[in-house]
Amino acid sequence: PAATPLLFDVTRYDLDLRFDFERQRVAGVVTVSARVLEDGLRELDLDADAGLRIGAVWLERDGSFPEDPPRALGFHHAEDRLTVLLDRHYGIGETLRVAIAYAGRASRLGDGVTWATLGESTPSATTMAEPFGARVWVPCHDRPDDKALWTLRVTAPAELEVGSNGVRVDRRDNPDGTATTMWASRYPIATYLVVIDISDYRVAEDLYRGLDGTAAMPVQTWAYPWNETRARTMFASTSSLLGLLAAHFGEYPFLDEKYGNCLAPIGASGMEHQTLTSVAGGDGPGDNGVLDWRSVRYLDVHEAAHQWWGDWVSPASWKDLWLNESFASYAELLLAEADGRLQSYMAFDDWRGWFRGPLYDNPEPFSATIYSKGARVLRMLERLMGRERLERALGRWRERFGGGSATTADLEEVLEATWGSDLSWFFEQWVYGTGRPHLRWSWKRAVGPAVRLELEQVQTNAGLFRFPLDVEVRTAAGRELHSVEVEAVRSRTFEIPVDGEPEEVRLDPDHWLLAEQHPASAPDLDFGPAFDGEIVFPPVVTGGAATVRVPVTNLGGSVLEILGSDSTEEGTFGVDLGPDGLALDPGASGELAFRFTPSEVGVAHGWIELDTNDPAGGGVAWVELRGAGVTSEGVAVRATGRVRWTEPVAVGSAAERLITITNAGTEPARVTARIEGAGFSLPGATSMDVAPGEAAPVLVRFAPPGEGSFEGRLHLEPAGGAPVTVALLGYGAAAPRLAVEPGVVLFGIVAPGEERRRVVRVTNRGQAPMTVSAVSVEGHFSVAAPRLPRTLGA
Ligand SMILES: [Zn+2]
Known part of the structure; x- marks a missing residue:
């Protein structure tokens, strides 16, 4: 079951990006080199978030036609799709290089760049992209089966350090107080694994000596000034963990580069960016994220294992996500075994694990099933094939698919080839199937x-x-x-x-x-075929109640008693057991009535603990409950009445606000957003589906068309419901604005030794004076600028 076929294969990205911390914006150029896979290709479809502003797109010739000047290309950019209109039809095997100049805040709901100030004054910018977020900060071919080489040139304030994938090849200071750091990778990277981390980092370095003992690869810890020592201590065993993983999975795949853990203000505890894992680093002195844990050993081994499984062998599509997470969680079991605590580690997992749904294409992709069930399924494979043979198969797996992507079917084929026998029954019951014996x-x-x-x-x-x-x-x-x-x-x-x-x-x-x-001989509580551990209630108007009845059967050999219950959301979720509890003879069935009585609007989630005499799980059965509290029947959308941009926004720049809309009705709402008023726009999605009780964000941008206050209106129109209007108020402040014309300078054919000049006009289109303090160029070009600094009037 392959994803949409690739029409072209991106072979490399060359990114040149400037981070402006004051305005919280990035601006730069990404050059995409691609090989055509489909005859007659006329358009290049890339992914680029609607929040990015695409300035220009042009075609760079490859080395075989150095005399051709770059050529500006047309493009369409709508929603998150950037369609580049090529200059002609391209045939299979042809290569092309397309450069895209873009700018923006590059941030959306936890994806893309997170701009933060840590503690009092430490700036931080860091990227997150799994699974679909790379397009939020860089236009790219955002799918895990099109991996490419990357070079990243990042310009940021000179007092900050820039971390990224691969090897740091250069860092130079610029006259304007910034520095440009260049990182390059020799191994292809999936777009979701590309990272940029910028902050006041202190880098500690350790060595990993490879399986043959001769290589000396740096193992780095990137921490902040206030937790440098603690980070070094907590991650002191990273290189020995790489050794443990290499002993099972083969040599560390990026031995010519490095491995590192970099603290960053991320929501997840860890994210396995290629050769530089991001780990939650808290929001300043006093909150050190995962460094406040007792140990990060198992997080460390999990993320490091992803370098083999996820990074080196990537999933061909997101349905194959278990190929990442199950393998990384299996590595935790290997470490627990080495630590002599495998049984207790699994016992914890077994208690927590709900093992709901299949591993392949699980509807809840980052659920415990993918992690815990997946790890145990790989361990069962180990029991079946023997460890030595399983590890031999994994060696073949990485040899065949390393540097690229693979599917679940590919894994089955490699395992079968090594084991010499059919495994489709195993995959049917454990990978594609649900439940357990x-x-x-x-x-x-x-x-x-x-x-x-x-x-x-x-x-x-x-x-x-x-x-x-x-x-x-x-x-x-x-x-x-x-x-x-x-x-x-x-x-x-x-x-x-x-x-x-x-x-x-x-x-x-x-x-x-x-x-x-x-x-x-023991009693045995069973919830029947329809129950998968979770009860989902229909939306309930606050003050009302809904009941879901779940049949229960005693499959055991003696009387089953359900003695009592406990709810984590007392008053919202409950179960009726009657005054004496419930007793069922062997083979007998009864019913449990679960109740949902919401007191407020919004999504509710909780657990009910049933105390039984069934010995499984120590006599405790957990039931998960979900529901939504709403205020009225039908479709009812709510939002705040008025939104103000509290800070003035400089003319020529923009500031975005997220406005939350809530569906307080019993029916799902399809909401269309429309905006009115000069300076206000909707850079993101303009139409969204909101489930009852749930909230959805609408991104609104204010780019003042001049000085003074501006008013606008955001109209939210739910299909079949009453519209809601949000008043918008922003203030535009005077600002200089640099305009450079032309945006792309074409020199044409110039004979060696000759020189050709082009004039670039710099204009202040803003409403306040602008000072130009430095001009610089790179490559085989030079620039003659007027005496600087020079101030241009408004
Ligand atoms: Zn993971």
Whole structure:
């Protein structure tokens, strides 16, 4: 199941980007080099967020036609799509280089650039992009199956450090108080793994010595002045963790470059940017993010493992996300094993894990299923194939797909080739399938001596599973470990010959199998086939109530009692057990009535703990509940009545505000946003679907057309509901504005040794005087500027 076919393959990006911290804007040029994969290509479709302003696009010839001057190209930019109109039809195999000049705040809802001030005064700008956010800060071909080489030239205030992917090849100071840092990568990078981190960083360096002991690769920790020492201590074991991973997965894939952890004000705890992981660094002295944890060892190994799985072998599409997260979580299990605490690590995971839905194309992509179930599925594969063979297969996997992208089907093929046998049944039940086995079992002594094991698969929310099962038998003489092959049948009896008289039997003592198990004599609570651990209520008008009834069955061998319950959202979510609780005989069914009584508008989420005498989970069954509180029937959209830009905005610049709209009705609302008033615009989406009780942001930009106050109106029009108007008020302040014409200077063909001059006119289009203090050029060009600084009147 491939994504839309690639019409072209981007081979490299050369980015030259300036970060203006005062105005919180980036401006620069990205040059995209591509190879054409489809005959007759006439347009280049790239991804570029609507919030970016595209200034110009031009065609750069490749080295074979150096005499051709660059040529300006037409383009369309709407929503998040940038369509570049090429100068002619291009055939398969042809290459082209397109340069795009752009600018903007490059920020949207946690994606793109996060502009921040840490503590009192430390500036910070940092990018985040997984899964679709790269386009928010740089126009690109934003899909994980089109990886490319990157060079990043970043200009920022000279007192700050710039971290990025690959190797730092240059840093030079500019006359205007900025410095330009250049990073380059020798290995292709997926767009979502490209990063720029800028702040007052202190970089500590350690060494990783490769598997053969000879390489000496830097392992860096990027921290702030106030937590430099702590960061160094917390990440002291990073290079030994790389060694552990290399021993299992093969050599670190980017050995010619580096690995690093860089503190950044990100929402997630970690993000595996290629060769420079971002870790949550808090918002200043007093909040050190993950450094305030007791240990970052398992976060560290998880993110480092992504360098192999996710970064070196990338997912072909986001449906294959488990290829990243399950493998990185499996690495946590390998570390827990090395630390001698595998069983307790898995026990925690088992308790937390809800194992809901498939690994492939999970509707909740960053859910516990992808992480916890995925790691355990890989461990089951290890049990099935043997560790040595699994690691050999992973070696082939990285050899074949390293530097590129792969699908779930590709993984299955590599595993089958190494194991020499079909694995489609394994992928069907564990990767594409949902649920897990629920085993009811008992044993008896048999002549021989032998153990007679009766095994039944009683799960109601999944099909039947096939798996190898370890059986531990304790005898007077000690412990015997046996193994049986369980087929996908409802029930099976095994006769296992043993050496001594059996005293006790345990199934799967090392927890290889992702199963719930119940001795047949115990009570066993089952919620039926429709229940996947979560109850979703319909929208409820505040003050009202909704009830969802869930059937429960006792699949066990003795009376099941549900003794009591506890709700994390007392008053909002509850369950009716009656005064004496609920008691069910073996095989009997009953019903639990879950209640939702919202007191306020908005999305509610909680858990109910049921206390039972079912031994699974220590007698506790968790039920997750979700609902939305609303105020009226039908469609009802709400927003604040008035929004003011509190700071004056300089003429010639723009400032954006997010306005939150809430759907307080019982029906989903499709809302169209329309804006009125000079200076106000909607740079982002103008139409959105808002579920009952949920909120959605609308991005509004104010770019004052002159000095003074400006008023506007944001009209929110829900289909089938009453429109809502938000009054907008902004103040434009005088500002200088630099205009340069032409934007692209074309020199044409110039013979070697000759010189050609072009005049570039600099105008102040603003409303306040402007001072030009420096002019510089790069490459085979020079500039003759008038005496500087020079002030241009308004
Ligand atoms: Zn991860």
